[in-house]
Amino acid sequence: MTFSIAELFTQHNTDKFDLHEQHLNNQMVRMLKTIGYDRHYERAVGQYLYDQSGTEYLDLLSGFGVFAIGRNHPTVINALKETLTLELPNLVQLDVSVLSGLLAKELLKTTPENIDKMFFCNSGTEALEAAIKFARYTTKRENIVFCEHGYHGLTMGALSLCGEEIFREGFGPLLPGCKAIPFNDIEALEKALSNNDVAAFIVEPIQGKGVNVPDDNYLPEVERLCKKYGTLFVADEVQTGLGRTGKFWAIDHWNVKPDMICMAKALSGGFVPVGGVAMTQKIMDTVFNRMDRAVVHGSTFGKNNLAMAAGLATLHVMEEEKLVENSLKVGTDIINSLQALSEKYEFLKGVRGKGMMIAIEFQSPKSLRLKAAWAMLEAANKGLFCQMITIPLFKDHHILTQVAGHGMNVIKLLPPLNLTQKDRDHIVNSFDKAIADTHQIPGSIWELGKNLAGHALKSKKSR
Known part of the structure; x- marks a missing residue:
């Protein structure tokens, strides 16, 4: 009988969450399902991931920096x-x-x-x-x-x-x-x-x-x-x-x-x-x-x-491919372009980093309504505001990002070093839209915020 990884992958790709719940870290599966990251990826090329429906995702995590030259080079x-x-x-x-x-x-x-x-x-x-x-x-x-x-x-x-x-x-x-x-x-x-x-x-x-x-x-x-x-x-x-x-x-x-x-x-x-x-x-x-x-x-x-x-x-x-040079050029452009958004949005404190190691930091705003909404999230779990950015970035704009650390109001980008100008434009425009939505109260994004706060408070009680 022939052994085939391709056949195994095709046969069991949609079973992966069940397999992990039964045999590996089921809390990881719970987390992915809670925040809506439970996709079935079938292919990866360069800076992009593709799910079973063919939807393209721009990967700004690159396996926590592993895929600096892109996936499957x-x-x-x-x-x-x-x-x-x-x-x-x-x-x-x-x-x-x-x-x-x-x-x-x-x-x-x-x-x-x-x-x-x-x-x-x-x-x-x-x-x-x-x-x-x-x-x-x-x-x-x-x-x-x-x-x-x-x-x-x-x-x-x-x-x-x-x-x-x-x-x-x-x-x-x-x-x-x-x-x-x-x-x-x-x-x-x-x-x-x-x-x-x-x-x-x-x-x-x-x-x-x-x-x-x-x-x-x-x-x-x-x-x-x-x-x-x-x-x-x-x-x-x-x-x-x-x-x-x-x-x-x-x-x-x-x-x-x-x-x-x-x-x-x-x-x-x-x-x-x-x-x-x-x-x-x-x-x-x-x-x-x-x-x-x-x-x-x-x-x-x-x-x-x-x-x-x-x-x-x-x-x-x-x-x-001159990837070090591209990292400096495109990364610096992303940092400067995102930093410019801080003039438009109260929640955005600033952007820092070097090359394609980038942090987007958020803060408590001055406006009373925005400040009260921020305080509600912080009381539930410090750093929760960032999920109101990363989840829509993933769901609506098909960009994969992460929070920079526990209890931080910082989103971190570690993209592949081969990002193009088209990727740069998509990143900046998507962040612009996602951050703008958080300034609309009431709004659908704040319904997400309330749900996230509820999950966080429930988790605190269980501990």
């Missing part, structure tokens, strides 16, 4: 097909592979000149786990400093550096020696490092939860203070890297040189899990300092041929 597909048919030796373990060496070489061409070694793993959270271990071993110190509201992954070590309590609650005790400080606060950082007992300061150049952009002097001062106190400067570029912010690495906006760069997400074009840590020669030589320590840290599937081939193809696509 033919160049990466062909690279994977070719790799599968070559019958290459893979994961021999007592060997080193050609493809991982080539991918390391290409990645290191993009990093600051002090970075010249690579370690590969399977995900962003694994990259952070490696960075924690490497920093402790290199410095012979235990403590790690991270930032409030930061996000670095959900395994135990990475979770210990998570600045959002909702992710940490109930999973302790976590890794000892980890301390949170405010983001973009040089004074707090110097105080935390001044005892000369911190192995690493691990920071997102731009925070993913909320898209918080630092002051221009922040990261240069981070680099200076880390050198002063013997602390390793670790840039978590899992989300911000590979062109997301209009530079290949977000650190390039400030011309800083960290000791380690953590990466993942976009690196394989969204096909194969892959992560990595780029680091100085000193760190690599300190951790792997003897032959008997050659395997002191690793990951079974890390450097597998499919991941490495996908990474090489992804870098090729980014260069050939």
Whole structure:
């Protein structure tokens, strides 16, 4: 009997919610159905998703930044097909592979000149786990400093550096020696490092939860203070890297040189899990300092041929299609155009970001009627107003977006880097219409708001 994924997908595509309710996370299914996101997607190409009726959706999440080059890019597909048919030796373990060496070489061409070694793993959270271990071993110190509201992954070590309590609650005790400080606060950082007992300061150049952009002097001062106190400067570029912010690495906006760069997400074009840590020669030589320590840290599937081939193809696509340049050009245009809407709408506080990492923030208005409606939503659940934007964007304008974090009045865009001018116009016009509707009280959008508030209050009571 022939085994066919195509037949399985066709046969069971409309069963997916039942399958998840029975065998996986049924709360995810409940959430999708509650907010009306329960679509049956059948196809994905570039920046677009298509449901079973053929409706096209503009995907501004890109799998939380994974599909930076767009979904199902033919160049990466062909690279994977070719790799599968070559019958290459893979994961021999007592060997080193050609493809991982080539991918390391290409990645290191993009990093600051002090970075010249690579370690590969399977995900962003694994990259952070490696960075924690490497920093402790290199410095012979235990403590790690991270930032409030930061996000670095959900395994135990990475979770210990998570600045959002909702992710940490109930999973302790976590890794000892980890301390949170405010983001973009040089004074707090110097105080935390001044005892000369911190192995690493691990920071997102731009925070993913909320898209918080630092002051221009922040990261240069981070680099200076880390050198002063013997602390390793670790840039978590899992989300911000590979062109997301209009530079290949977000650190390039400030011309800083960290000791380690953590990466993942976009690196394989969204096909194969892959992560990595780029680091100085000193760190690599300190951790792997003897032959008997050659395997002191690793990951079974890390450097597998499919991941490495996908990474090489992804870098090729980014260069050939000038996606970093497009990210800067089109992303900046979107930011400026959405920011201009703040002059029209009381609810819109402002727009920030770099490249195609964008935050649209909302606020309590001045008009009494609007202010009362806002307060009603905030009392039910902080940040609920954003759902009155994202749900109509999805239902009426076929744009997929997300709220930037728990309890935030911020919508976050992480689109593929290949957005066109047509996509830009659709985004701006759709936000304009969705925000305008929230200023009409009474109106159908506020019926949605009341329903959302009711669900939120009911959820609070059940807890």
